[in-house]
Amino acid sequence: MLTSFALIFVCGVIMKVIMEKLNLPGLIGYMLVGLVLGPQLLNVIDSSVLDMSADLRQVALVIILTRAGLSLDINTLKKVGRQSICLSFVPASFEILGVIIISTLLFSMNIAEAGVLGAVLAAVSPAVVVPRMLKLMKEGYGSDKGIPQMVMAGSSVDDIFVIVMFTAFTGIVQNGEFSLLSFLGVPVSIVLGILVGLLVGKVFAHVNKVMNLSGVYSVLFLISISFLLLQLQTQIEAWIPFSGLIAIMATGLGLRQNNIEVSTSCEHIYTKLWNAAEILLFVFVGCAVQFQSIESVGILALLVIAFGLVFRMVGVFISVFGNALDTKEKLFVGIAYMPKATVQAAIGAVPLSMGLPFGAEILAVAAIAILVTAPVGAVLIDNTYRKLLHKNA
Template sequence: MLTSLALSFLVGMSLGWIFTKLRLPSLLGMIITGILLGPYVLNLLDSSILGISANLRQMALIIILTRAGLSLDINDLKKVGRPAVLMCFVPACFEIIGMIIIAPRLLNISVLDATIMGSVIAAVSPAVIVPKMLKLMEEGYGVNHSIPQMILAGASVDDVFVIVMFTSFMGLAQGGNISPITFVQIPVSIVTGILAGIIIGILFSAFYQRVHVRDSVKVVVFLSISFLLVAIESVLNGIFPFSGLLAVMSCGIAVQRKRPEIAKRLAVKYSKLWVAAEVMLFVLVGATVDIKYAVSAGFAAVLVILGALVFRMLGVFICMLKTNLSNKERLFCMIAYSPKATVQAAIGSIPLTMGLSCGQIVLTVAVLAILIIAPLGAFSIDMTYRHLLTRK
């Protein structure tokens, strides 16, 4: 395991640095590292690491979402209003609809199979989007209209919405029915996650207002609480709807609201943790990619992914209607709300594991979405934000 960790960090950081010098996203180098070191190419990663890959990726996601919460001022989010709410579900719905329209014709699959495929592809990647939006906030781009904050918040809720939809469609494919209660779970899980995070964040702030310890200790405690919140979601799965990741982010927002000076210091510590977590996250995402699936899919699968992405961008555009954003700012929102990676890596193989006939093609399209849209989205954000957004 130690050799695998060393290779992941050394090769991942090296390729990331090389891609940065080539004016390409560093995450592309990290994903390629995972592909090369993973079980489908050189097979240099220890099976013990691959066995806990999902947990390690989740830990990295928790770190960056906590960092986002600590930096997100809720007052900025309130300024956005209606578009922030619409961004949580409208673009994903448009992408699923696009997949239903396009995939049966190009891939010769049923409408239900296309719906499952759409629910896998529709989620954006907080792991790609959150660091990019934090960078924009630090540099002051788009903050006058709270654009980074809106995309940050939307990306987190978007995943909750899409995963519930995916679970519903999977049940339907296995002979079950979609119950209205299933859709009630979406707002309930969002509300309970946010409330739990706010309460814990307030308690955390009050406790450390009275008890003075080093910031490093606060980070360890805060990180442990975040892990427990996500673990609680697993325990409550099927019993009570609860979003652990939203609770994590809300906890950070509550601390930022109550004790902004502590939140600022903790955010700096989390930024340092992200240096290692980012490498591990994208290397392990790359390790899940079987390049043979991508090659076997052909040009039709690429067209399906890009076609559905156009529908997603249309959904984002509709969310931006009747706002005071300029056309350039609306275009940036459409670009920035597209990257895929973590959710596709997490759920892309489930239909195949469950024995569905569409399993192989769903996994193939999920792999291609990671390979194409994650780096393309990150690259597009980096190349356009200075031109499309105004600086504070």
């Protein structure tokens, strides 16, 4: 097991450096490491490590969502409140609709199966987007109108919305029947998650003042709280719709509002934790990909991804319609909502592990979506923000 982790981290770091020299996201290198070291080629990663992949993917999601929450300013969010709320579900809903339309035609899926694929594809990647929005905030691009904050907040909630929709669609496929309660529970789970998270963040901020915890111990507490929130969701979701993931992000936001010094210290540590978690997350995706499945979907996967992105762009423009953003700024928001990686890595293999129809094909399309949209989206964000956004005076 230890040898497997050593190979993953050493090869991952080397590939990250190579990818960055080529101006590509390091996550592409991590996936290639998984493909080469995994069962499809060299098969040198111990099976016990691969058995842990689902839990480690969950940890990676916890880290990136907490980091996003710790970076958000609620006063700025109030300025772009309507747009952030719309961006949290409208583009994803449009993309799911687009994927359902095209995949029922190309893959002969039924609507529920196509909905599972749509939910897998519809999330924007915080792994690609959040670090870049933080960079824009630091450099002062678009911050006067709250564009990086709006994108970061909207994309983080977008992921939660998509995960809830994914759960609803997989439930329909498994049970063979439509459950209206699953969809009605989406807004309830989001609102309840925000309220619980803000309360937990506020309580933790005050407890921290009394205990005077260092940054490292504060992070240990936060991570433990995050795991407990996920367990709370498991315990009560049969009776009360509740999103533990969105509560985790809101906890970071609540801590920032009540203890900025501690939240800043925690944010720095979470950034370092993400560097390790990101490697594991995307290497495991590479390990799970099956070459024969990618071969079977081929060009059809690209058509599904492109069709879904067109629908997503329409959803973005609807979300920011009627506000103070000019056309260039709206276009940038659309570009920022393009990359896919984190959620696809976290849930792309779930339909296959559940034994659902088209599970292998869904994983293959998810992997192709990461390989295509993550580098393209990252390059577009990095090369257009100076042209499309105004720098603060």
